[in-house]
Structures are given as structure tokens and as C-alpha cells.
Amino acid sequence: MTNTSPVTKADTSKLEAESRNATKAQLTEFWHYFSQNKGAVIGLVIFALLVLTAVFAPLLAPHNPDFQYRDSFLVPPFWEEGGKATFILGTDAVGRDILSRLIFGARLSLLVGVMVVTIALTGGIIIGVVAGYMRGAVDTFIMRIMDIILAFPSLLLALVLVAILGPGLINAMIAIAIVLQPHFVRLTRAAVLAERSRDYVVAAKVAGASHMRLMFKTILPNCLAPLIVQATLSFSNAILDAAALGFLGMGAQPPTPEWGTMLAEAREFILRAWWVVTFPGLAILITVLAINLVGDGLRDALDPKLKRS
Amino acid sequence: MLRFLLGRLGLLIPTFIGVTLVSFAFIRLLPGDPAELLAGERGISPERRAEVLSQLGFDKPYWQQYLDYIFGIFQGDLGISFVSKKPVLDEFMTLFPATAELAICAIIIAVCVGIPAGIFAAVKRGSVADQAIMGTALVGYSMPIFWWGLLLIIFFSGILGWTPVSGRISLMFFFPQVTGFMLIDSLLSGEKGAFLSAVRHLILPSIVLATIPLAVIARQTRSAMLEVLGEDYVRTARAKGLPPRAVIGLHALRNALIPVVTTIGLQVGVLLAGAILTETIFSWPGIGKWLVDSISRRDYLVVQGGLLLIAGIIMLVNLIVDVLYGLINPRIRHH
Numbered sequence: 001m002t003n004t005s006p007v008t009k010a011d012t013s014k015l016e017a018e019s020r021n022a023t024k025a026q027l028t029e030f031w032h033y034f035s036q037n038k039g040a041v042i043g044l045v046i047f048a049l050l051v052l053t054a055v056f057a058p059l060l061a062p063h064n065p066d067f068q069y070r071d072s073f074l075v076p077p078f079w080e081e082g083g084k085a086t087f088i089l090g091t092d093a094v095g096r097d098i099l100s101r102l103i104f105g106a107r108l109s110l111l112v113g114v115m116v117v118t119i120a121l122t123g124g125i126i127i128g129v130v131a132g133y134m135r136g137a138v139d140t141f142i143m144r145i146m147d148i149i150l151a152f153p154s155l156l157l158a159l160v161l162v163a164i165l166g167p168g169l170i171n172a173m174i175a176i177a178i179v180l181q182p183h184f185v186r187l188t189r190a191a192v193l194a195e196r197s198r199d200y201v202v203a204a205k206v207a208g209a210s211h212m213r214l215m216f217k218t219i220l221p222n223c224l225a226p227l228i229v230q231a232t233l234s235f236s237n238a239i240l241d242a243a244a245l246g247f248l249g250m251g252a253q254p255p256t257p258e259w260g261t262m263l264a265e266a267r268e269f270i271l272r273a274w275w276v277v278t279f280p281g282l283a284i285l286i287t288v289l290a291i292n293l294v295g296d297g298l299r300d301a302l303d304p305k306l307k308r309s
Numbered sequence: 310m311l312r313f314l315l316g317r318l319g320l321l322i323p324t325f326i327g328v329t330l331v332s333f334a335f336i337r338l339l340p341g342d343p344a345e346l347l348a349g350e351r352g353i354s355p356e357r358r359a360e361v362l363s364q365l366g367f368d369k370p371y372w373q374q375y376l377d378y379i380f381g382i383f384q385g386d387l388g389i390s391f392v393s394k395k396p397v398l399d400e401f402m403t404l405f406p407a408t409a410e411l412a413i414c415a416i417i418i419a420v421c422v423g424i425p426a427g428i429f430a431a432v433k434r435g436s437v438a439d440q441a442i443m444g445t446a447l448v449g450y451s452m453p454i455f456w457w458g459l460l461l462i463i464f465f466s467g468i469l470g471w472t473p474v475s476g477r478i479s480l481m482f483f484f485p486q487v488t489g490f491m492l493i494d495s496l497l498s499g500e501k502g503a504f505l506s507a508v509r510h511l512i513l514p515s516i517v518l519a520t521i522p523l524a525v526i527a528r529q530t531r532s533a534m535l536e537v538l539g540e541d542y543v544r545t546a547r548a549k550g551l552p553p554r555a556v557i558g559l560h561a562l563r564n565a566l567i568p569v570v571t572t573i574g575l576q577v578g579v580l581l582a583g584a585i586l587t588e589t590i591f592s593w594p595g596i597g598k599w600l601v602d603s604i605s606r607r608d609y610l611v612v613q614g615g616l617l618l619i620a621g622i623i624m625l626v627n628l629i630v631d632v633l634y635g636l637i638n639p640r641i642r643h644h
Contacts, residue, residue: 039447270467271466
């Protein structure tokens with residue numbers, strides 16, 4: 001489209017520079033609103049720290065997460081009586097260092113979040129745009145399928161899908177992505193329906209844009225705000241659900257240092273060794289809370305209705 | 310109103326057919342030999358295999374299997390659990406009251422705490438109380454409830470010794486099940502201390518199950534209240550000199566509660582998913598634990614039936630909420 005008219009190169013580059021400036025201004029405005037929410041900034045900082053922990057896990061972890069110290073079963077954290085300074089948060093029932101397992105577990109939880117959101121978001125956007133743009137029978141068919149998925153409690157459906165696919169972290173991720181997908185489809189479809197009859201879309205259509213271009217280049221970028229917020233919420237949901245599946249024995253399998261799986265292994269010791277239960281759960285809570293804080297901040301910053309109030 | 314109701318029912322039919330297709334497909338998608346899976350036997354002889362398959366109707370073409378399945382559903386036949394050898398529907402009916410009791414208590418806690426907290430936060434917007442309530446709600450919303458349950462057990466059962474760790478009632482008591490609801494049955498039994506024991510068993514699981522709905526309801530109530538408090542009619546009510554209590558209670562709350570009712574209805578799915586975890590932690594003999602156990606025992610006819618029944622319950626409750634919504638908000642009905 002850009003090079004078909006007799007417009008000079010200078011004009012094109014001027015236009016490009018203008019659109020770059022506009023994007024920059026939008027980002028500045030976004031940051032202005034986002035940074036007003038203190039909780040959101042704190043959440044973002046914690047999340048960044050978690051990402052760093054996950055990336056540099058081998059450097060940060062004091063021990064090998066799978067190594068069993070045979071002389072140190074259920075050692076309490078270092079500040080408790082009987083604790084050892086080398087095991088800061090204590091050891092589990094087979095003598096593995098809990099802190100190291102938590103640090104390596106951060107990798108798995110963040111991986112789950114990233115993978116699930118990527119799969120659910122990509123699939124959801126494509127299906128949702130097609131449904132909203134095509135309307136008619138295609139739309140009805142797609143939305144009925146989404147209704148069916150939503151008719152089941154998400155965790156139950158994920159459990160059943162894992163029963164079909166076989167237990168394991170990868171299959172748990174696929175199951176959770178399928179379960180979270182309908183939310184993205186519904187949101188995208190609703191946004192596309194709202195946008196498709198706007199003037200700029202009609203103008204692009206009249207100018208001869210193809211269906212693909214109209215769907216993904218003209219309409220989609222204007223529907224992104226709610227999708228970004230939903231993606232954050234799904235990120236934390238995915239971590240919670242994966243941990244729940246691990247806890248029920250259907251997610252990551254032992255000895256993987258996944259937080260939910262660690263909790264499942266620790267269950268029988270709850271009344272004897274509080275630390276094996278407390279820390280993995282705390283790690284899940286802090287991670288999910290940080291992401292939800294960011295999500296709240298994003299929603300406030302991206303939702304123009306709330307901005308003015 | 311009738312047309313509205315029929316319209317909603319009509320929308321449910323394709324979803325219900327889809328749900329039956331999902332639960333029907335589930336067993337047939339499982340890896341491995343269906344005869345071995347469903348009979349729970351390994352390395353069975355070809356004769357026994359043929360017998361099991363014909364017993365279950367698996368030797369027929371798929372469409373006929375599906376039609377048989379649908380006819381079975383309408384006659385209340387969801388197959389037989391190979392572990393207990395009892396009909397799936399009977400097992401479900403005996404266990405469902407336990408889950409219903411837990412879920413009802415949880416939703417009562419969530420509504421009774423969540424709505425006042427949300428209103429208070431909205432009225433005192435920006436205050437320390439508002440921030441504290443909303444901060445707590447966000448923590449609740451982010452809570453891995455299976456861990457939360459374990460923490461409560463450590464504290465209240467382990468350290469303080471106030472509550473039992475698992476089950477619905479102390480083994481000392483034995484009385485006939487009349488309603489299946491332990492709180493009611495224990496009162497009816499007239500046995501001394503039975504009711505108290507039932508309450509003590511129920512309290513921790515209800516709190517755990519209530520956590521997420523409570524947080525969601527508090528957040529939703531606050532934002533609905535804030536929206537309504539900015540409306541012209543609230544300003545008018547204030548301007549004509551009504552006391553704040555009347556403005557909030559009479560004018561604002563009634564309108565703010567409309568979206569909250571929908572939110573409460575949507576929590577049913579959350580509650581049933583939460584019941585899976587809560588019941589597992591507290592060994593609560595309800596359908597959540599039953600389904601998890603059945604999945605790990607590979608009792609797949611139970612899982613198939615449970616999937617269908619739970620989806621059916623969620624659809625039914627959503628229908629009821631839709632109708633209630635139409636009743637309290639006539640604007641929806643007339644569209």
C-alpha cells in the first residue's frame with residue numbers, strides 16, 4: 001500500500017517518523033498512568049526480580065535442587081533451633097535444599113505462564129477475529145464451542161485433559177491453555193464486533209484491503225488493550241492451575257522442583273515440619289500476587305473510562 | 310417473561326449437546342485399550358475383552374454408542390463404577406449433598422463478608438480502610454487455596470487444636486442420613502454435641518472455599534458501588550438532604566447489586582473447581598474428592614458421569630441467575 005501512490009520517499013519517511021512519535025507519546029502516557037498505581041509498580045519490580053531469579057537460577061541456588069543430603073532430613077530453617085546455616089530455608093523429607101528448589105521452581109512457573117499465555121492468546125486471537133469478522137454460521141459455531149468449554153469448571157476440565165494426554169508439565173500447560181482460551185476468543189470477538197463498522201475500517205475496505213489485512217492489520221491493533229489485561233490475568237491463573245495440577249499429582253512429576261508438586265510431597269509432614277509446606281506456597285502466592293498487581297495497574301492505565309474518574 | 314425463559318433454555322440445548330459429546334468423547338480418547346481401562350483389568354483374555362466391550366456397547370458403531378449414551382442419560386443411567394460396582398448416578402447423589410453443604414456455606418460467608426466489605430471500601434474510597442480491604446482482597450484472589458487450607462490446618466488444628474483435620478463429623482456420632490446435609494441431620498438426630506462437631510468440621514473447609522469468591526465479590530461490589538455513587542440520582546438524593554445511610558442503602562446499593570448478582574452466579578464454577586482442591590485437602594467426602602480419586606483410580610465411567618453432571622449443574626445455576634437477573638433488572642428482559 002505504501003509505495004503504490006506517487007508519494008515521494010520523503011513523505012513516507014515523514015509519516016513514519018510521525019507514527020513513531022505517536023507511539024512514543026502513547027507509551028509515555030501509558031507509563032504516566034501505570035506508575036501512579038504504587039501497587040502495580042511494586043508488582044512489576046517483584047516480577048522483574050522473579051524473572052532474574054529464574055534466568056540466573058544455577059548461579060543463585062546454593063545447592064543442586066535434586067541433591068539429597070542423607071545426613072540432613074527435614075532440617076528446619078536456619079533461624080529455628082536445629083537449623084543449619086547452609087540450608088537457609090531448611091530441607092525436605094529426603095534432604096534436598098528447599099531454597100534451591102524454590103529458585104529452580106521459579107523457572108518452571110514462569111515458563112508455564114509464558115507458554116500458556118502464548119498458546120491461549122495466539123489461538124484465542126485468531127479464532128476470535130475470525131468469529132467476529134465473519135459473523136454468521138462460523139461465528140455461531142465457534143462461540144457454541146467456547147460455551148461448551150466454559151460450561152466445565154476449568155480445573156476439572158484441565159484434570160480430564162491431562163488424564164487423556166498423560167500427566168506431566170507440558171501436557172498440563174496444553175490443558176490449561178485450552179481451558180483459558182475461550183476468554184481470549186470472547187474478548188477478541190467482542191472487540192472486533194465493536195470495531196468492524198467504524199469509519200476507518202470501512203475506509204480501508206473501500207481502499208481495497210484484503211480480508212486478512214482488515215482482520216489482522218486494521219482491526220486487531222485497536223482491540224489489544226483488553227487482551228493485554230486478560231493475558232496478565234491468565235498468566236497468574238496458569239501458574240495457579242499448574243500448581244494445583246501438580247498438587248493433585250497430575251502436573252509436573254516428582255522430583256521436578258515445581259512448587260505445586262513440592263507442596264504435594266510435603267503434605268504428610270504438615271504437622272511436623274511447617275517449613276516444607278509454607279515456603280513453596282508462599283512462592284506461588286507472591287508470584288501470583290505480583291502479576292495480579294501488574295494486571296490491575298495495566299487495566300487502570302489502559303481503560304480510558306477509569307482514567308478520567 | 311415466559312418468552313425470555315424459553316429463549317434462554319433454547320440457548321442451552323446446543324451447549325448441553327456439546328457437553329454430552331465432550332463427556333462421550335472423553336472415554337474414547339483415553340490412551341490404551343478401552344476394555345482394559347473400563348474393566349480395570351490388565352492383560353485380559355480376548356474372550357473376556359469381547360465380553361467387556363459388548364457389555365459396555367463398545368462393539369457398536371460410534372453413532373449408535375452415542376445414541377445409547379443419550380438414551381441412558383434421559384433414563385438416569387450413567388454407567389456403573391467398576392470400583393464400587395454401584396451406579397454412577399447413585400454415588401453422585403449420595404456425595405453431592407456434602408459438596409452442596411460446603412459450597413452453600415462458602416457462598417454465604419463470601420456474600421456476607423464480601424458485600425459489606427466492598428460497600429465500605431467504596432464509601433471510604435482512598436482511605437486506609439479501603440486500601441487495606443482491597444489489598445486483602447487481592448491477596449485472597451491470588452491465593453493458592455490448596456496451600457491456604459494446609460496453613461489453616463497447621464495453625465488451627467496443629468498449633469491451637471481447635472478444629473479437626475478432616476472429615477465431616479466425629480466418628481463418635483452415628484445417625485441416619487435424612488437430608489445428606491450434616492448440619493441439619495446432626496440437629497435432627499438429637500445427639501448431644503453432634504451439631505457442634507459438624508460445625509467444627511465444616512468451618513475450615515468453608516473458609517478455604519470461600520476465599521476466592523469472597524475476594525471477587527468484594528472487588529466487584531466496590532467497583533459497582535463507585536460507579537453508582539457517581540450517578541445523578543445519587544447526587545439528587547444527597548442534595549434533597551437524605552441521610553448518607555439512606556442514600557447508600559436505598560438508592561445506591563439496589564442498583565449496584567445488579568452486576569454483583571451475576572458475579573455471584575458465576576462463582577458456582579469457581580466453587581466446584583475449588584471443591585476439588587478443598588475436599589482433597591480436608592478429606593471431605595464430596596464429589597470433588599470423588600472425581601479426583603476416580604481419575605487416579607482410572608474409574609473412567611465415574612469421571613464421564615461426573616463431568617456431565619457438574620456441567621449440567623453449572624448450566625442450570627447460570628440459567629437461574631440469568632432469570633433472576635431478568636427479574637431484578639427489567640431492562641434486560643425487554644431487549
